[in-house]
Amino acid sequence: MSTGAAAYPTTWRPPALFGSRARQRLALLGVLAYLVWSVSDLNVDVNRVLAGFPRALDIFGRMIPPDFTRWQLLATGMLESVQMALAATLAGLVLSVPLGIAAARNLAPRAVYLAARGLIVLGRTLHEVIIAIFFVKLFGFGPVAGLLTLAFASAIFLGKMLAEDIENVRIGPVEAVRATGAGFGQTVVYAIVPQVLARTVGVIIYRLDANVRHSTVIGIVGAGGIGQTLSASFSRYDFDFALAILLSIIALVALGEWFSDWVRRKLR
Amino acid sequence: MAGVLPADAARENSRGALLAVEALTKVYPGGQRALDGVSLVVERPEIVAIIGSSGAGKSTLIRCINRLVEPTSGQIWLGAAEIVGVSRRELRRLRRRIAMIFQEFNLVERLTVMENVLSGRLGSVGFFASAFRRFPPQDIAGAYAVLDRVGLGGYHDTRADALSGGQRQRVGIARALMQNPDLLLVDEPTASLDPKTARQIMRLIRELATERRRPALVNIHDVALAQSFADRVVGLKSGRVAFDGPPSALSAETLTEIYGAEDWSQTIRRADDETEGRQ
């Protein structure tokens, strides 16, 4: 290794990101400048943040042990969340069929297609909690508003998936089945359903799982379910009950995810 | 570079060997006995080809020496240091003295050639130096020199995944040389390469090991290639040493002993025709 070591450079830097060293430095400066700007723009009160850490310990201390004595209230809220999720998945599934057909470019007239796509963009962009607050205004506090919120969100999601499926149906198998002399119903059953069934069931189960997650949240604005119970417990500084609710939510969501994964693995 | 370094004398164990493997046994969790009491002594800087059919334990043997595979029993001496019994910490120190070249090259694909070569020096730099790629100047100069030596001068800023198979193996060799190792372990270096590149790579490994006066253990399934480039051939069969001797001593009978019955006349004649690499 000693031979000619002097002839070789003794420094090496990795190739610069973004093409050149100057641009890399500029990018780094940009990030730093953003951090300075955003933090100063947010008027972060350092003292309040620092005060937060002992308060976090205090709250944590008051959370432990979690209080499961009001388990009936907890169970009612959890059950309501699950019921909202289940019912909303079913309602969303029914509503998604017309929406999906309307949003399929190869099926729907242009005006209908654009309107349906617009609704899908709107529904996907606005957070469930925003949708929920409108349904609460229309139908009052309670699980009905939650059910409608989740049904709306599910219809948007499933409708989008259905529209994509319809647009992507491969025409080859359809023609092949039709060429054997099959009627319309037979063609649908033999050529289209097999193409989309497994994926569709997977998507529905996924949505059920997503609805369970969201059902725990929309109660924050009064749309029923466990979220409403949780929100109330926080506003009453009822932290040990809040932890019991949080742990229950974690268990429910983890269970839902496990179930959804399990079903989709089975389908594959 | 000329002559055995003085330090080498101290590294030798009581038996005067650079590497001594004693009664090495490896039983995999499934009960498969991959090595069954292998003993092997390397006393001078020579190229030892390890041949044998697949499943004979070639790869297990090489990987037991730097404990990428944990041996079940036996001892391995690198000079005066025993490898099998030592702690993880001590093992890391010993691994720095043993360099390995892999069949699949095993370069970190998303890093540059230079970063891959310098990774041979990781044992000698701290965590933050490696995080910010701050290697000592002599390592960097050494890396440039080694890259030149393996024929990849100018490729230092190329990403490893942009190289051809032969070029990748050259980077793998350069990484190994950066460790300035006392022993080279080479695991099927040519199995992923075309025949011409395979010969070039084998020649390079032989030249470099000879230049640096370091022993090399080379797993190789191509008997002709082993005969052309090795000073010594060890044949493994079912985890035991079935042959140990110079390439010239390999006969149809010994090959049958190692691999089972087959017409070996073609293999042996071809090896006799080609004596390149062994001056």
Add this chain to the structure above:
Amino acid sequence: MRTIATAPDKRYPDVWRRRSLRETVTGWLWTAAIAFAAAWSVSALDIEWAFFVDAHEQALDLAQRMWPPRWSYLPVIVRPLIETIHIATLGTMIALVLSIPLAFLAARNTTANGFTWAIGRALLVASRSVNTIIWGLVFVAIFGPGAVAGIAAVAARSVGFLAKLVAEAIEEADRGQIEAIEATGASTAQVYLVGILPQVMPVLIGTTVYRWDINVRESSVLGFVGAGGIGLYLYASINQFAWQQVLVVLAAILVIVLVSEAVSAYIRARIS
């Protein structure tokens, strides 16, 4: 005698079914169970169907009260909109930094032992199962109302999301590249840094950018629980029945969410 006549030809069954009887029955049972559960859920929720009779009229009424949008409100919400993006960005940055050690803790091949793995997994599940806005409730209790609670909430939810995907990438990392670094005598930390991190970098960056655009959407409602951003203004406008303002806020949220989605998609397309 009949058996002799038919046996040689009986290599194929007379009937063919795509699924076995058992599979068919199981499938129907699942379908029936889900339908039953959904029907029971609808009935259990005590829905006042009378509400729905005039729902469309109410909705139309609401829409009319929203129109025309009060654009003069727009200057008021520019700062909260920027704050919303700040909350999403800073929260994602913190999550990015925290997710790397968590991912190594939660990946089977890099965690120290079964105990540390269980801790890593538990943190992942807790982080992911609690929605951003619920984390918002928790952090408002800790830090008081404001953007800091929002940033913490976004970070708390995102860290599990990022770490789960990165941990999966670590578990799927090429073993050979890791072995090669181990064989040089590098320390465990160096093996993670040089052998594994470069392999999971594309997943790390891609999911971070993806999560950022989800977080812009999430941040738009954090204000509902007092955790800063535009949500507070939306909530206030709704509670004041200032529907023309509400429409302006909704339009603004729509724009920032759609723009961030486009930016995120563009960056991800560029890096892959």
